[in-house]
Amino acid sequence: RRSSDLPELKKWVDYALANDTLILFDAAYEAYIQDENVPHSIYEIKGAKKCAIEFRSFSKTAGFTGVRCGYTVVPKELTAATLEGDRIPLNRLWNRRQCTKFNGTSYITQRAAEAVYSAEGKAQIKKTIDYYMTNAKIMKEGLEATGLKVYGGINAPYLWVKTPNGLSSWRFFEQMLYEANVVGTPGVGFGPSGEGYIRLTAFGERNDCIEAMRRIKNWL
Incomplete structure (x- = not known):
């Protein structure tokens, strides 16, 4: 898909890159997209891996509402500046926080999420x-x-x-x-x-x- 087919989202990415701004992109409903010119992921836009975090949810896609299962995409290219001006890779920072604050998704939920990607699940x-x-x-x-x-x-x-x-x-x-x-x-x-x-x-x-x-x- 050409970036010219996605002009509105490209404007956001271009702005974020030019202004050192972080985009938090919620893609919870991407599975419902019918129009081929509507992006399923912000990473379809060139440069988005340097300025965007994407959230994905199983709730709307597979009826997991209440089960609390999803995932966050934090590209390794993504950095943010401290008040002192140092660039910090956000992938490692987020991974440390996630592993410290979260005990993990239950095993039965993980197996259900895995089944989503099977031929029968799809x-x-x-x-x-x-x-x-x-x-x-x-x-x-x-x-x-x-x-x-x-x-x-x-x-x-x-x-x-x-x-x-x-x-x-x-x-x-x-x-x-x-x-x-x-x-x-x-x-x-x-x-x-x-x-x-x-x-x-x-x-x-x-x-x-x-x-x-x-x-x-x-x-x-």
Whole structure:
């Protein structure tokens, strides 16, 4: 994949390299990416190993939520400056902290994580992700059919819906809850930029998603 296909992420990496800044990149949902031009890893960008740490999680990829299993990628090329200006390799520093503060993932969890990478495990994960992304497609099409503006639902199983008529996140949440009996999450709960939106998730049963869209259509 050419770096020119990934212009937005490249801007971040270029900025970090130019300003000696560290990027903490959360790739928890990379397995849900459908668009071939969306990077699965920040290390697809040239120079990222010198400025970025990447987090990977089994929670969303393989349903490990609550099991607490993931990993952190700290490239050996990555360094940071002390207040005195000395360059410190972060890989060794992180490894020392991790080995001191963490007793390790349980053996049964490690074996489950290992199974994720087997042929059978990969097939099961693909089937599960396809199921949730089909839910997202059903929800996106259903919401758009009502005239609502929808973002997301393509490379992640979440949909951000613009509240109509300038309603606040909480006001639209309450109306949808009490008038349509559908639960979402007020966007403002994610920060000021989320005001004016509500977030819906495709992590659910197919029939529930279909029923929710029916209720919203009849409501609006």
